[in-house]
Structures are given as structure tokens and as C-alpha cells.
Amino acid sequence: MSSARLEITRPDDWHLHLRDGAALGAVVADTARQFARAIVMPNLKPPVTTVAQAEAYRGRILAGLPADTRFQPLMTLYLTEATVPDEIARAKASGFVHAVKYYPAGATTNSQAGVRDLAHVYPVLEAMERHRLPLLMHGEVTDPAVDIFDREQAFIERHLIPLRARFPQLRMVLEHITTRAAAEFIREAPAHVGATITAHHLLLNRNAIFEGGIRPHHYCLPVLKRETHRQALLEAATNGDPHFFLGTDSAPHAQHAKEAACGCAGIYTAHAAIELYAEAFDSLGKLDRLEAFASFHGPDFYGLPRNADKITLERKPWTVPDTLPFGDSVCVPFRAGQDVAWSLA
Numbered sequence: 435m436s437s438a439r440l441e442i443t444r445p446d447d448w449h450l451h452l453r454d455g456a457a458l459g460a461v462v463a464d465t466a467r468q469f470a471r472a473i474v475m476p477n478l479k480p481p482v483t484t485v486a487q488a489e490a491y492r493g494r495i496l497a498g499l500p501a502d503t504r505f506q507p508l509m510t511l512y513l514t515e516a517t518v519p520d521e522i523a524r525a526k527a528s529g530f531v532h533a534v535k536y537y538p539a540g541a542t543t544n545s546q547a548g549v550r551d552l553a554h555v556y557p558v559l560e561a562m563e564r565h566r567l568p569l570l571m572h573g574e575v576t577d578p579a580v581d582i583f584d585r586e587q588a589f590i591e592r593h594l595i596p597l598r599a600r601f602p603q604l605r606m607v608l609e610h611i612t613t614r615a616a617a618e619f620i621r622e623a624p625a626h627v628g629a630t631i632t633a634h635h636l637l638l639n640r641n642a643i644f645e646g647g648i649r650p651h652h653y654c655l656p657v658l659k660r661e662t663h664r665q666a667l668l669e670a671a672t673n674g675d676p677h678f679f680l681g682t683d684s685a686p687h688a689q690h691a692k693e694a695a696c697g698c699a700g701i702y703t704a705h706a707a708i709e710l711y712a713e714a715f716d717s718l719g720k721l722d723r724l725e726a727f728a729s730f731h732g733p734d735f736y737g738l739p740r741n742a743d744k745i746t747l748e749r750k751p752w753t754v755p756d757t758l759p760f761g762d763s764v765c766v767p768f769r770a771g772q773d774v775a776w777s778l779a
């Protein structure tokens with residue numbers, strides 16, 4: 435397909451970091467411009483662990499939105515070893531909490547309060563299985579003996595396969611998959627097990643972290659992988675398989691927090707998300723598969739209606755600013771100073 439315009443059902447982002455306070459105010463409009471809904475990650479400081487905290491956070495997000503938007507934040511709870519099964523019943527009853535996020539303790543940004551031993555949360559997982567509340571997984575082991583490029587595959591072998599066996603009906607999303615092994619595992623799984631794929635993992639391989647020097651703005655977790663894995667992700671995203679759906683993992687950090695001796699993980703893509711996915715799909719001549727991935731598979735998985743309105747993309751390049759406002763600082767967005775080939779009309 436080589437047409438210069440593409441109309442699709444308005445998409446949703448099934449994995450997003452909106453932060454809080456002034457940072458939230460700076461980024462939420464970027465997402466609301468293109469997406470109708472987003473699954474909002476709970477890794478704030480302190481984390482969003484209760485329905486009451488999720489309700490308050492939701493209120494702050496709604497208050498930070500531009501006046502003319504109908505964007506809906508879909509809230510999540512942060513799973514800790516202190517989470518009680520009753521919180522799951524409350525979450526389900528709330529109508530605004532749509533999932534629970536599992537961070538292995540120490541795996542990534544603000545994951546210190548995460549889970550050390552999955553066995554400690556089995557009663558909570560059992561409640562989630564019963565209430566059909568999805569478990570969203572940061573699927574990487576934290577064992578320092580495992581090479582950082584192998585941590586997703588090790589997670590599948592050590593944790594995901596046993597978890598599937600113990601909780602066969604638990605709805606699960608393996609978030610931001612980065613490897614061929616993950617794509618294959620998910621493809622073979624039943625329909626209540628899915629995966630999100632980011633735009634940056636579709637567009638870059640790990641060479642991008644070291645192109646002419648160290649590139650902190652291409653550092654995220656799970657870290658970018660070899661080209662063969664990127665090819666497997668592109669195949670998974672574009673082949674029409676309903677297991678796979680759009681989740682940007684757009685994760686803004688202040689410029690100084692990334693350009694540092696120990697820089698934070700996270701890539702900001704919300705300013706150009708659907709345009710970047712269009713580029714990735716276009717690279718394979720599969721633009722006709724974008725709508726299902728971006729707008730159908732996610733709501734179908736979560737049991738929510740598909741959006742009724744449309745957006746239009748045009749093959750018209752634009753230049754991404756060098757920086758974007760970010761609270762009292764700035765954030766360096768993906769493709770800063772360079773072109774994105776597609777524009778939102």
C-alpha cells in the first residue's frame with residue numbers, strides 16, 4: 435500500500451507513563467491528541483497501589499487535560515507483596531481500574547516496591563483470575579547473573595511458563611516485548627494472553643544505543659535488542675494476530691536525568707506515537723494492518739468497545755523539536771531534531 439493518506443479508527447495506547455504533577459501537565463496533551471484511551475502505568479513515587487490512590491491519580495490526569503478532549507485514562511494498580519486480595523475486588527468494582535501491573539523488584543524505574551517472589555502474591559493472582567482483571571507484566575528477570583539482553587527470555591522460562599501453568603485462566607499481557615522468543619510464546623498462547631509492542635522497538639535495534647557514541651535517549655527497559663528480534667516484532671505487529679496490540683511505553687524523563695553518569699531508562703514517543711507506528715508498518719508495506727493493531731486488538735482484549743471516531747494520517751514529513759517542556763525542565767523526545775515521515779492530519 436503506498437497511498438499518501440490513511441484513515442483509521444481512533445487508536446488507544448495500552449501502555450503509557452504519564453508521571454504526575456507538572457510533568458503530567460506537560461505530556462498528557464500529546465497522548466490525548468491522538469489516542470482515545472490509555473492504560474496508565476502506576477509506577478509513581480510513591481506507587482499507585484490502592485483503588486483510592488488510582489481514583490485520586492485519575493482525577494489529577496483529568497484535571498490536566500486540555501478542555502476540548504474526551505481522552506479517558508484507564509487506571510492500573512501497582513502490585514506489591516502487601517497487596518491484599520480484597521483490593522482486587524474493589525478494583526474490579528470501581529469500573530476505572532482495568533489491570534494490575536507487576537514489576538519485578540529492581541527491574542526498572544520506580545520498581546523498588548515491586549514483587550520479590552511471585553509466590554508471595556499467589557492469593558492476589560488467584561483473585562485476579564477470578565475477577566478477570568489482567569496482570570500486566572514487566573517481563574524481565576532481575577538476576578544480575580543473567581545478561582541484560584537475555585532477561586526477557588529468562589523471564590519467560592523461569593516465571594511466565596510456571597505462572598501460566600498455575601493460573602491458566604489469568605488474563606495476562608506481556609508488556610513491551612522485545613524478543614523473538616516473546617513473540618513466539620505469545621503467538622502460541624490462548625486469546626486471554628497478549629502482548630504490547632512499542633514503536634521504538636519496531637523502529638530501532640540495539641545499535642541505536644551506541645551510534646557514534648553513547649545515546650542515552652535510546653536507552654529503555656527492556657533494552658533494545660538485535661535486528662533479528664526487531665524483525666520478529668515487526669512480523670508479530672503486522673500479521674493481523676489479535677494477541678498483539680499497541681502500547682507505546684512512552685516514558686518521559688527530564689533531559690538531565692537521562693544525560694547523566696547513570697541515566698534513567700525510558701523513551702518519550704507520545705508526541706509522535708501513531709505517526710511512528712505508521713512509519714514502522716509502512717516500512718513493510720503493511721499500512722493496511724495498522725488499524726487492527728492500533729485500534730481493534732487492544733479493546734477486544736480488554737473487553738471494551740472499539741472507538742467510534744477516526745483519525746487521518748498523511749505521508750508528510752515534519753521535524754520533531756529538539757526538546758519539549760517537561761515540568762520545570764525539558765524532555766528530549768524520540769527523533770529530536772529529525773523527521774517523522776507521517777503526520778496526523
Ligand code: DOR
Pocket residue numbers: 451477542543572653654655656685686699700701
Ligand atoms: O524504559 C522504561 N521506562 N521502562 C520501564 O519499564 C519503565 C519506564 C519508566 O517509567 O521510565
Ligand code: ZN
Pocket residue numbers: 449450451475683685
Ligand atoms: Zn512501561
